[in-house]
Amino acid sequence: MVLPIILGLGVTTAALTVRSGLRAWExxxxxxxxMIAQLNGLRISTSEARFQRQSSLRYADLSPQLKSRLDQYGGGFYPKMTESEALLILGIDAREISSLNLDLLKRKHRRAMLQNHPDRGGSPFLAMKVNEARDVLGHSIMLKR
Incomplete structure (x- = not known):
């Protein structure tokens, strides 16, 4: 009578341990x-952070124009999203502004959501900002109807 209870507790403990380990690994x-340096209480200088950002594969694959835009952008979000910030979030460049229509806005929003959706490991906050950018540009006078 006691053996099934002990086995059940053992299996439950093992399952919870594995689940916690998998979540920690993700x-x-x-x-x-x-982020690791910040969690350990270390400070990284801006030149070291720039080197790490430039040495990453994703940053190296970007076009020179986008690299220059990212280097100029200080980061963070404004309290109330502007049209220029919405264009930056959705990756709409100056050439595409003149032809900005609902179809282009949907394509850019879809691409940004695929990259930042919480179900695919993205941040809920960033997904919210992508949706907010779509709404701002959807009500903008730049959008050709």
């Missing part, structure tokens, strides 16, 4: 070197 895979 979080660990998303950490960047600056």
């Amino acid at each position: 979080i660990y895979k998303r950490l960047t070197p600056p």
Whole structure:
């Protein structure tokens, strides 16, 4: 009578341990070197952060124009989203503004959501900002109807 209870508790403990380990591994895979340094109380200088950003594969694959835009952008979000910030979030460049219509806006929004959706490891906050950018540009006078 006691043996099934002990076995049940053992299996439950093992399952919870494995589940916790898998969740921790998923979080660990998303950490960047600056995040790890911050968690350990270390400070990384801006030149070291720039070197790490430039040495990453994703940054190296970007076009020179986008690299220059990212280097100029200080980061963060404004309290109330502007049209220029919405264009930057959705990746709409100056050439595409003149032809900005509902179809282009939907394509850019879809692409940004595929990259930042919480179900695919993205941040809920960033997904909210992508949706907010779509709404701002959807009501903008730049959008050709």
